Amino acid sequence: MENESPAGPRVVIIGAGFGGLEAAKHLGNKPVSVTVIDRTNHHLFQPLLYQVATAALSPADIAAPIRGVLGKYENIEVVLGEAQAIDLEPRCVRTGERPIPYDYLILATGARHSYFGHDEWEKLAPGLKSLEDAIEIRRRILMAFEFAEKTTDPAARAAAMNFVIIGGGPTGVEMAGAIAEIARETLAKDFRHIDPSTARVILVEGDKRVLSAYPEDLSASALKQLQELGVEVITGTHATNLSENGLEVAGKFIPCRVKIWAAGNVASFVGKTLGVPIDRAGRVIVQDDLTIPGHPEVQVIGDLAHFTDTKGKTLPGISPVAIQEGRHAAQNILRMIKGEKPQRFCYWDKGSMATIGRNRAVADLNFIHLSGLLAWLAWIFVHILYLVGFRNRIAVLFQWAWAYLTFNKGARLITRNFRAEQRPPV
Amino acid sequence: MENESPAGPRVVIIGAGFGGLEAAKHLGNKPVSVTVIDRTNHHLFQPLLYQVATAALSPADIAAPIRGVLGKYENIEVVLGEAQAIDLEPRCVRTGERPIPYDYLILATGARHSYFGHDEWEKLAPGLKSLEDAIEIRRRILMAFEFAEKTTDPAARAAAMNFVIIGGGPTGVEMAGAIAEIARETLAKDFRHIDPSTARVILVEGDKRVLSAYPEDLSASALKQLQELGVEVITGTHATNLSENGLEVAGKFIPCRVKIWAAGNVASFVGKTLGVPIDRAGRVIVQDDLTIPGHPEVQVIGDLAHFTDTKGKTLPGISPVAIQEGRHAAQNILRMIKGEKPQRFCYWDKGSMATIGRNRAVADLNFIHLSGLLAWLAWIFVHILYLVGFRNRIAVLFQWAWAYLTFNKGARLITRNFRAEQRPPV
Helix, strand or coil: CCCCCCCCCEEEEECCCHHHHHHHHHHCCCCCEEEEEECCCEEECHHHHHHHHCCCCCHHHHEEEHHHHHCCCCCEEEEECCEEEEECCCCEEEECCCCEECCEEEECCCEEECCCCCCCHHHHCCCCCCHHHHHHHHHHHHHHHHHHHHCCCHHHHHHHCEEEEECCCHHHHHHHHHHHHHHHHHCCCCCCCCCHHHCEEEEEECCCCCCCCCCHHHHHHHHHHHHHCCEEEEECCCEEEEECCEEEECCEEEECCEEEECCCEEECHHHHHHCCCECCCCCEECCCCCEECCEEEEEECHHHEECECCCCCECCCCHHHHHHHHHHHHHHHHHHHCCCCCCCCCCCCCCEEEEEECCEEEEECCCCEEECHHHHHHHHHHHHHHCCCHHHHHHHHHHHHHHHHHCCCCCCCCCCCCCCCCCCCC | CCCCCCCCCEEEEECCCHHHHHHHHHHCCCCCEEEEEECCCEEECHHHHHHHHCCCCCHHHHEEEHHHHHCCCCCEEEEECCEEEEECCCCEEEECCCCEECCEEEECCCEEECCCCCCCHHHHCCCCCCHHHHHHHHHHHHHHHHHHHHCCCHHHHHHHCEEEEECCCHHHHHHHHHHHHHHHHHCCCCCCCCCHHHCEEEEEECCCCCCCCCCHHHHHHHHHHHHHCCEEEEECCCEEEEECCEEEECCEEEECCEEEECCCEEECHHHHHHCCCECCCCCEECCCCCEECCEEEEEECHHHEECECCCCCECCCCHHHHHHHHHHHHHHHHHHHCCCCCCCCCCCCCCEEEEEECCEEEEECCCCEEECHHHHHHHHHHHHHHCCCHHHHHHHHHHHHHHHHHCCCCCCCCCCCCCCCCCCCC
16 A cells, blocks of 8 residues: 555644644644654653653553554654754755655754763663663662561661652752652551651752742742752752762762652754754754754754744753744744745743642642642643544543552663563573 | 671572562561572563553553662562572472572562464564563554555465453453554544554454353453453354464464464473472472472572462462462471471452453452443552552553543654664665
8 A cells, every 4th residue: 555645735733742743743634744853753751751650640641643643644654763964955954764854843852951061971871862761761760668678788778768759940849758658658668677658758959949940939839849849959059970889969979879869951963953043052043944954944943942032042852942932933834835935933822830749739820829738630621622533532531540648659660671671590 | 888798598580470579578688698580670560461462551560679679678589580490309400601509599480372383483473471562562563554554465464463362360451452443443543544453453262262261250251341442252163274474273364464372271391390290381290389399498489380279270370379479488498597497378358350351351259240330440559559659650550541531642653673683874
């Protein structure tokens, strides 16, 4: 069954995150021929990734197969592959396999964590961007308790019960709160030689306050809520000298087995291959209509884009920005096809929110600041609303209700790689 | 918090599969001190593992953390570790770490797949015993369709669309039916260059009929139901000469990318270290009370045990046998503690069932043979009933209902190992 390609200009979208997927949906059943390229087969609901890493949700709960989401649009083709570079002239995406030509391009390859020049820290302190990352962090957290239960060395046991999260943005705050809850509640009765509730959860933030992008009152509330959960928060200093055995914070050594990186992002390398100006974080500096200079056919969106609004503020790397940019980029393409000019992008800021734990969160809805239970309910409502796929919404809601009622987590699995599994000799 | 060990004789259970877990539960809150050793942190509901391998369920749906299941019994300790050998004198389990002494031992380390001397086939045709196996098989099946969609070589495309399952027992039959359903229904609209419904699913069985342990009429019914799903069944011959590109069946080469092994089992190596007679499949030949000769304190159960009933029939390696043996072994220990003698084991055969697909199954309930929808409903009922953990029961039921109504599968994820992930250079 070799389909004829549908007629119309060829639109290539690279990356099926929030921005890319939104753009693709808006071009579905329109007079264009769309190719979506992603290096995984699934769209990932990244705001809930920390819940996979902390065993509350299963990977499949927060991931939707891209083909499944876009299958109903006959003018959209999905390619599992990795973009390596963009050739602006002739217009073409280079992949490891065949090159893919385009008439219009939406580049949405996102960002990954940055170790500020210390790439060797990645093995020691994994970040949280992919399902693989989340499964690995879950394995490390659960294995640390197993190790502490087994070891007879008190120092090694103490180090295994220390969990250090580097970076006090939303991801760091959410991880710290979730690990504290696992230790204090979920695992409370499961061990015989350790008391999981004595685990130390330490959050290190370089800025003077956690959630530094939020208003000061919400940062203060988040700090208070974290401390109520028993999280030790250290601000105004950086973690250094990471090793297998621990790290240094403000010149003091903290022995710890599990270190989690939530400190910084760097944009995807694909942006560099455009040959246009990028900022220090590797983001492509886009014009006010999301295009790059001299190339109205190329738009860059989401975490890969550096967009400055009319007030001179650079938009943050969060999903609402990516979604609105994705929609705008799709609309711009439809305008250009009709001979119109691309329009300038304008971000509608509906606010932002971060969760800290059971009944604990902060929400900045611009017109009002919420903390605690109300913020937490708002957070749940919004995240269920935006979760892709009806099935996932019900599955997640069920697991949350279950966890809320029982203090249990449903996905406490330690799994390893198939090939790496060492079977004993027979 | 170093707990004092509870008083009473030390019972060690190795393996938290169906048999080991059932034994542990029966010894919960009894006057014994129980240690459960397993090399994973979860009990696995193996009868549904094929549903993880075919993207219908998530790993966490069919796995329950052993600590979570047994945490409420204060006399039970769980150790994540691997038994390497049993020393009968002095009574002690050797692990990679400290040795664990016992007064009574229940050995339940199960079986893994056997490649009949061709261990090099394991990489080519993985079997289905662990969650890792299931995730790897899921990855291979989904990647085969992705490859077929991308390649421009017709021969390579055809090979990618051929799926060969080696072994026509329950696992092989279930896998074949599930893959056929994915191809014909779930993925039907997702690709542009291939028609997934043209995939060939080939089931190879060395015996004259599939489900050879079942009555002949049910074998015939299973064959018919498989053929209705479009599965090609080849019986009375073995697969040979496995390679990356395909395999040979009855002297004829079948090009295929995905090969799945469901052909044979070999018992865990731990049984051999007892130094008592074992059968050809490595199973420990146990006495009629499940103990080994000269050692009433050692019982072997489940897939590791070769038990011959009063009619001279060897019990099969299925979960009802393991569960009943586990319960019996626990009761025998409680008897011996009271100075009584261990009693002989007697298996109550309630029948067996295998599912083939949507509305398709066979069930041998001894007093009646069922096929099709009725057998399928019986299968669902029993599997939900026995699924460990209330949460898992609801989660699985929900996903099945969803899949039934929508023809969709909820867990179509391709994930790779964290460390193996090759990130592009920045």
